[in-house]
Amino acid sequence: MTTQDQLSAWVREFARQVTEHRDELTALDSAIGDADHGANMARGMGAVVEALDANPPATAGALFKQVGMTLVSKVGGASGPLYGTLFLRFGTAAGEVTELEAAGFAKAFRAGLEGVVARGRPEAGDKTMYDALAPALDALDESLDGGASLGDALRAASAAADAGRDATIPMLARKGRASYLGERSVGHQDPGATSVALLVAAAAATLG
Amino acid sequence: MTTQDQLSAWVREFARQVTEHRDELTALDSAIGDADHGANMARGMGAVVEALDANPPATAGALFKQVGMTLVSKVGGASGPLYGTLFLRFGTAAGEVTELEAAGFAKAFRAGLEGVVARGRPEAGDKTMYDALAPALDALDESLDGGASLGDALRAASAAADAGRDATIPMLARKGRASYLGERSVGHQDPGATSVALLVAAAAATLG
Amino acid sequence: MKKLINDPADVVVEALRGMAAAHPGLRVDLENRVVFRGDAPVQGKVGLVSGGGSGHEPMHGGFVGRGMLDAACAGEVFTSPVPDQMVVATEGVDGGAGVLHIVKNYTGDVMNFDMAAELTTAKTGVEVQAVVVDDDVAVQDSLYTAGRRGVGTTVLLEKIVGAAAEQGRSLAEVAGVARKVNERGRSMGMALTSCTVPAAGRPTFDLPDDEMEIGIGIHGEPGRRRVPIAPAKEIAEMLVEPILADADFTSEPVICFVNGMGASPLLELYLMYGEVATLLERAGVRIARSLVGPYITSLDMAGCSVTLLRADDDLLGLWDAPVDTPGLRWGA
Amino acid sequence: MKKLINDPADVVVEALRGMAAAHPGLRVDLENRVVFRGDAPVQGKVGLVSGGGSGHEPMHGGFVGRGMLDAACAGEVFTSPVPDQMVVATEGVDGGAGVLHIVKNYTGDVMNFDMAAELTTAKTGVEVQAVVVDDDVAVQDSLYTAGRRGVGTTVLLEKIVGAAAEQGRSLAEVAGVARKVNERGRSMGMALTSCTVPAAGRPTFDLPDDEMEIGIGIHGEPGRRRVPIAPAKEIAEMLVEPILADADFTSEPVICFVNGMGASPLLELYLMYGEVATLLERAGVRIARSLVGPYITSLDMAGCSVTLLRADDDLLGLWDAPVDTPGLRWGA
Numbered sequence A, B: 001m002t003t004q005d006q007l008s009a010w011v012r013e014f015a016r017q018v019t020e021h022r023d024e025l026t027a028l029d030s031a032i033g034d035a036d037h038g039a040n041m042a043r044g045m046g047a048v049v050e051a052l053d054a055n056p057p058a059t060a061g062a063l064f065k066q067v068g069m070t071l072v073s074k075v076g077g078a079s080g081p082l083y084g085t086l087f088l089r090f091g092t093a094a095g096e097v098t099e100l101e102a103a104g105f106a107k108a109f110r111a112g113l114e115g116v117v118a119r120g121r122p123e124a125g126d127k128t129m130y131d132a133l134a135p136a137l138d139a140l141d142e143s144l145d146g147g148a149s150l151g152d153a154l155r156a157a158s159a160a161a162d163a164g165r166d167a168t169i170p171m172l173a174r175k176g177r178a179s180y181l182g183e184r185s186v187g188h189q190d191p192g193a194t195s196v197a198l199l200v201a202a203a204a205a206t207l208g
Numbered sequence C, D: 001m002k003k004l005i006n007d008p009a010d011v012v013v014e015a016l017r018g019m020a021a022a023h024p025g026l027r028v029d030l031e032n033r034v035v036f037r038g039d040a041p042v043q044g045k046v047g048l049v050s051g052g053g054s055g056h057e058p059m060h061g062g063f064v065g066r067g068m069l070d071a072a073c074a075g076e077v078f079t080s081p082v083p084d085q086m087v088v089a090t091e092g093v094d095g096g097a098g099v100l101h102i103v104k105n106y107t108g109d110v111m112n113f114d115m116a117a118e119l120t121t122a123k124t125g126v127e128v129q130a131v132v133v134d135d136d137v138a139v140q141d142s143l144y145t146a147g148r149r150g151v152g153t154t155v156l157l158e159k160i161v162g163a164a165a166e167q168g169r170s171l172a173e174v175a176g177v178a179r180k181v182n183e184r185g186r187s188m189g190m191a192l193t194s195c196t197v198p199a200a201g202r203p204t205f206d207l208p209d210d211e212m213e214i215g216i217g218i219h220g221e222p223g224r225r226r227v228p229i230a231p232a233k234e235i236a237e238m239l240v241e242p243i244l245a246d247a248d249f250t251s252e253p254v255i256c257f258v259n260g261m262g263a264s265p266l267l268e269l270y271l272m273y274g275e276v277a278t279l280l281e282r283a284g285v286r287i288a289r290s291l292v293g294p295y296i297t298s299l300d301m302a303g304c305s306v307t308l309l310r311a312d313d314d315l316l317g318l319w320d321a322p323v324d325t326p327g328l329r330w331g332a
Ligand SMILES: Nc1ncnc2c1ncn2[C@@H]1O[C@H](COP(=O)(O)OP(=O)(O)O)[C@@H](O)[C@H]1O
Pocket: A029, A033, A034, A036, A037, A040, A041, A076, A077, A078, A079, A080, A082, A116, A119, A120, A121, A122, A127, A128, A129, A130, A175, A176, A177, A190, A191, A192, A193, C078, C079, C080, C107, C108
């Protein structure tokens, strides 16, 4: 069971983490992209926190829609629509509630993943954020199905996201800018998968 | 007494030396100018040697006028007109002869110096080629007046040119590009004075 | 990082402020970071909106004006603008004849422009069409890439399509011209140095003094391959050959565009143009028009790209038509 | 050295070859390295000849065309052209109304143009006048210097004087306009990096990553002082203050020109223009016209310069008159 406060704390913790890892994200994006993923995520999540402070949403649905709208209108690039859609769909699926059961949380998060797939059409192995997000949600569902607490399930999801992130290293990119590099994309960790791992780690640190 | 062949050898030796010292001249001009004195002199003297090969002049006058004309039409910048005028006046003063007595040589060379003064209006201490050329010609005259051979007198002139060149180091430039630097020109050797020292050294190596 | 900037976070808006001051004929919405033609919307004319990440100046803001774009949205450096900006731009240029979005083929640009088109149409009923430019032969257009990047052809396209819109052609016709230009244009680029994204503070990639990148785009991304530096003659071959291998340029006259990446001086670009022209002549390609200069840049990257556009009488006429923008101006 | 060149010795002629190919409306004498208007000599019009070392493109060759120069002589990189070139140019543009030489104040340029004027007049009787541009406030104009350098004002002068000649004004009048522009123009420049002369192969000066040069000219010469790098706002102050201290610019409208040194992208130049415009407004200077871009460059140097020209109605009218050159084009 997660409360509205915990959900906000998750969002804030994600903001803190992307800011802390800003340079790392940019360095990863320098190697196989255009060196802006750190700036994009830090700018977007900075605006999200500002909006949260100015106008704390009352429900989970409102919270995540606000996060999603803010990202769509502040980030740009690929990550703006992708993360924006993730949170918008998350919010719609969560609904106008102030608490989320573990199963409801997992369902909403998966709706977010489906939003990412609808927008960017990533497939497993394309070397994108999908490759961290999909395994994380599979682990979350599996743990919860096995009777784990949300906290334990999120820790398993975070480990899966990290593993998914690491698994992007040997992949040959087939989506996004890294795909332009062909073989040269091999050997580099995907920036979007890295920021997704932070998102799931932030959830494990704040929820359940 | 210098023969036409010796005079040509002087010109060729000067060409060899500026080519050899091309990078040094450019490095000096980088510090207080625009990094082209080496290229300018090497291009000009390269053209001079080509013209000499194609069309060997019969007299001292013709030789030095050809050198001067070639420099004027191939070098540009400050050194083109200055060196060009030096050789043009040298040639005019030398006249249509095939041999030059020591005194005649010194007189012609001084006419060249006067040409430089007429063109560029340098004064002693301005940190220009004048500061190597004027002491060299003074030493030449003085040695010849004291009864020295042309060879010995040219060696004295070369020493004086070297000393004059070195003396430009502490000078504050008042002519040419180096003057734009104000105080920052102090501590650097003048490129034009350096190429003049090569000219006199080449004379000492080939004449008399 | 050595740049003429203040806080890296403010680069885009401060540059737009300078543009606004320098070009009183434009209307610059600093809040939304949109550069408008001073007289937008032009009634009865198809509105042309483009935009993309900043760092490619004069593209796109410098191509706003009579005979070219009606509005350009400026994103953060190398980051596609957001849908809100595009909605403001689209509404601001709608003169009743519909609006064409000119989008370079990058995942982010395409997604954001898609969202903007949906939003505008839902909100206002303005008819919006989009054309996606994808002309970079360095990238294979396959299931295994995000498709070809939009690079140099974008400049030629915005000029030509701008003239078509200015003539009063319909949205369908204008979009048709845009697609035709895109189909007929091909580009290839190279970098001598990396660029430095202001917010990143260091060069995007390290490139040794004796190496260069071939097949780069316009976002400081590394290219397809790294090779030893070479004389201009050979660089010209490395750029022209893949273009000629990709499409036929001998059947009609071409517009030949040698573009500077931002830090390569005009002296070198003209020298490159000479090499390119020689190669094209040898290959039986007839150059009808040319453009040489830094028009679609990558911040402070040194390097260049070559774009060839197979033209016809209509395209040449549109190219020659008057244009009055900060970046391209003739006949006006 | 990373450049788009072949043999460094061939840079100038190969770049001219590219210019000739790209601009069929010009006539380029490759042998003498002179760029002519295609229709030179224009009968009855004062001929305008300029020139100087190469490496400042588009100046001067890019300013040849209707409404601006009749011919430009290209010297080696940073080396004044030789008198022979200037003689060819002067004879080639003489339409019976005399010829004006526009000379930047450098010892070499002045001496070579002097020799050329003597030679032409002796040979052909063409009436030649010269105007020497010396507008760089970084240099003190005193007995202890070679006088002020000719920098940014040269661009504005060539445009304005070109329009005056195009109107059919006499040699004396055209020369008068040139002197007036020179008297009213002031410039100041700075460098973030050195440039690299192709024949030298390495940067002219070493500049640490955290320092810049203030008071540079256009030949890669070090400036008056070296200071820590600073935000654009402060750089703008370092450039604008000495200009305003040197001459009054509040009494009449000014033309404000922010110039790029070759490797600074337009994004940064517009940002600088915004800063300069703010400072001028605060100082009570009214900007009537502006120009932003790399027009008088120093090879691949990063940096910029600011030029202010105090205008009047005549000068503004001449500025606005049509011009049709590769580097500046409007109304044509
Ligand atoms: N089609 C796609 N589907 C899913 N994720 C994608 C797609 N394209 C790119 N991404 C993700 O976006 C990340 C890059 O984001 P960012 O650098 O902010 O945007 P941009 O690529 O526009 O500069 C990549 O590392 C990748 O994880």
